[in-house]
Amino acid sequence: MIWNEHIECMDREAMQKLQNERLQKMIDRIYFNVPFYRKKLQEIGFTPGDVTSIEQLKDLPLTTKDDLRDNYPFGLFAVPQSEVVRVHASSGTTGKPTVVGYTRKDLDTWSEVMARTLTSAGATKNDVVHIAYGYGLFTGGLGVHYGAEKIGATVIPISGGNTKRQIQLMKDFGSTILACTPSYSLFLAEAMAEEGLKPSDFKLRAGVFGAEPWTEEMRKEIESKLNILAIDIYGLSEVIGPGVAAECPHKKGLHIYEDHFIPEIIDPVTLKVLPYGEIGELVFTTVTKQALPLLRYRTRDLTRLTLDKCECGRTLVRMEKCLGRSDDMLIIRGVNVFPSQIESVLLEMRETRPHYLLIVDRVNNLDTLEVWVEVDDQFFSDEVKQLENLRKKIQYNIETTLGVSATIKLVEPKTIERSEGKAKRVIDKRKLK
Amino acid sequence: MIIKQITVFLENKKGRLTEVTRILMENNINMSALSIADTADFGLLRMIVDDPNKAEKTLKNEGFAIHINEVVCMIVPDEPGGLYRALDILTKNDISVEYLYAFSNDSKSASVVIRTDEIEKTIEVLQKNQIKLVKASQLYKI
Numbered sequence: 001m002i003w004n005e006h007i008e009c010m011d012r013e014a015m016q017k018l019q020n021e022r023l024q025k026m027i028d029r030i031y032f033n034v035p036f037y038r039k040k041l042q043e044i045g046f047t048p049g050d051v052t053s054i055e056q057l058k059d060l061p062l063t064t065k066d067d068l069r070d071n072y073p074f075g076l077f078a079v080p081q082s083e084v085v086r087v088h089a090s091s092g093t094t095g096k097p098t099v100v101g102y103t104r105k106d107l108d109t110w111s112e113v114m115a116r117t118l119t120s121a122g123a124t125k126n127d128v129v130h131i132a133y134g135y136g137l138f139t140g141g142l143g144v145h146y147g148a149e150k151i152g153a154t155v156i157p158i159s160g161g162n163t164k165r166q167i168q169l170m171k172d173f174g175s176t177i178l179a180c181t182p183s184y185s186l187f188l189a190e191a192m193a194e195e196g197l198k199p200s201d202f203k204l205r206a207g208v209f210g211a212e213p214w215t216e217e218m219r220k221e222i223e224s225k226l227n228i229l230a231i232d233i234y235g236l237s238e239v240i241g242p243g244v245a246a247e248c249p250h251k252k253g254l255h256i257y258e259d260h261f262i263p264e265i266i267d268p269v270t271l272k273v274l275p276y277g278e279i280g281e282l283v284f285t286t287v288t289k290q291a292l293p294l295l296r297y298r299t300r301d302l303t304r305l306t307l308d309k310c311e312c313g314r315t316l317v318r319m320e321k322c323l324g325r326s327d328d329m330l331i332i333r334g335v336n337v338f339p340s341q342i343e344s345v346l347l348e349m350r351e352t353r354p355h356y357l358l359i360v361d362r363v364n365n366l367d368t369l370e371v372w373v374e375v376d377d378q379f380f381s382d383e384v385k386q387l388e389n390l391r392k393k394i395q396y397n398i399e400t401t402l403g404v405s406a407t408i409k410l411v412e413p414k415t416i417e418r419s420e421g422k423a424k425r426v427i428d429k430r431k432l433k
Numbered sequence: 434m435i436i437k438q439i440t441v442f443l444e445n446k447k448g449r450l451t452e453v454t455r456i457l458m459e460n461n462i463n464m465s466a467l468s469i470a471d472t473a474d475f476g477l478l479r480m481i482v483d484d485p486n487k488a489e490k491t492l493k494n495e496g497f498a499i500h501i502n503e504v505v506c507m508i509v510p511d512e513p514g515g516l517y518r519a520l521d522i523l524t525k526n527d528i529s530v531e532y533l534y535a536f537s538n539d540s541k542s543a544s545v546v547i548r549t550d551e552i553e554k555t556i557e558v559l560q561k562n563q564i565k566l567v568k569a570s571q572l573y574k575i
Contacts, residue, residue, distance in 0.1 A: 412443070
């Protein structure tokens, strides 16, 4: 099902024309209303009329999270505060939070792209949407909320936490669509199993999962444990929140709502634009946003783009499932390591569960990588040698995939912390020294 | 003659074995034999208890990784060569022992819990050679 066929199935030429027009208007707005951008554009000799095509994006300055922090809280807003109807902020793990603002029209845009997202996952007005993303300053809860209301579904705004109650209400209300982080969906599945409940005790049929990277294998686990269709959704508060891109049931990449958010892929080191198909950092220009328009915002998410038409009929550019974050990337003995690669290794083995913790340290000036893996009843045995073999196998598979040697430590089930929000997968002790 | 053995995965952390024994005590489960195999990072607690099903369920609920498998328990004379004679029979019949643990019952005999690669054949061979085996019903409720 397609919410906005006119846009989502638009031919390339028409889409580019729309993007060009919107980009031109956006450049005008930021040039005249945001001193930060006016200065940046003047520095490179650009004046508003110079930009007529999205092909010129590559010559324009990039925006980073630091720019948002430096202009904390409202310095990059392009409208007077009287036009701002909402502010959200991301948790600032280091220093100040990142603040984003919305005009009434921005909230309409958000509802539109989230309506597309939920429709893409198969949701209709007949669905009961259980929203276990956090509400509040975090954009997850309210973003899905707007989309679900717009399509006319029944919204359960339960927010995060209190897992027992979540399960009970999901059962009693007959929720059909679950919206939360992928790791929380597994946490819910485990809690359901512990209470002796089966997927058939629920009416769930699909889930829209995002806000953290997750693998294909984790999808399989979620789909089998909850007996649902698991759809990957993508977004970040700086761009709008959830609703930047979403998969359709073909699960072959996420359709980017590029009439609002123009994507590019750049090399995170040289900052040069990369062609379709190459892996790099995803960058967005938010051409319709009023309160906080961002020019070439660096997401730090790693992926690649394709223009191939999807079987669902959408012509929108697609991004591959995020492969990790350029700033989650660990450099261990000079090798780039993404935590998601280790997750893939564990899940492909089918003898382990996707619960792992990476501990990176530096001993005698040499980086060390320790991987904690939980032991599971399914592959656990009474013989030491079988467990030792398993450990060697994990070690071998990780080494061949990452090109870095690792020590594997088998730990008891549920030793590794399950979060109700984003999963903590890495402890880098090198930063503490 | 087949006896159910429970194996519990234990991390090498202070108090893990105490925790298992506390859970068994609180659930009124009695152990009749146990051994621990240890490595640098983890240990395997293998035990025979009077109610293996209850022990399995209880420990699983407490979050432990549990494995149930089959072992044999034989009675050998508590004297020089007592274990040798039994093992010699197994070796001559091409049965390999994965591990075993033993304890003396009184001064006359010893019980030997034994895990081999072929449990049915082990029972058959030992019985044919008049080695006394402990019945499951003597150890626990079935």
